Amino acid sequence: MSRAAPFSLRLSEEERTRLEAQAGAMSLASYIKSVVLAEDAPRYRKRRTPSVAEQQLLAEVLARLGQSRTANNLNQIAKHLNQGTLVVNEELDADLKAALAxxxxxxxxxxxxxGVSS
Structure with a gap:
């Protein structure tokens, strides 16, 4: 039986020490496989596929982000604020209110x- 390419798993020193202690006399790889592939291993639910309505709302947000210059405008305002060169006038006030909206x-x-309630 040929073996597939190795699977890499990054662990902190604490995690590795804990796994090695749990493995006892077993090799770490054998222990991890026995736990992960056990019949009673926990099953995690599948990712939920967004409904068509949710996808449309997400597309609307992305479209508005693509059409607006809100992110760029806010970045420029922050830049001027940090430099101490921000001039607050009626135009800036209107831009900030539009960005907030x-x-x-x-x-x-x-x-x-x-599907999150506010």
């Missing part, structure tokens, strides 16, 4: 799409 809409829409 965009972010709030995205938050609510993403939460709806993910």
């Amino acid at each position: 965009d972010v709030a809409w995205m938050r609510v829409t993403l939460m709806r799409a993910l």
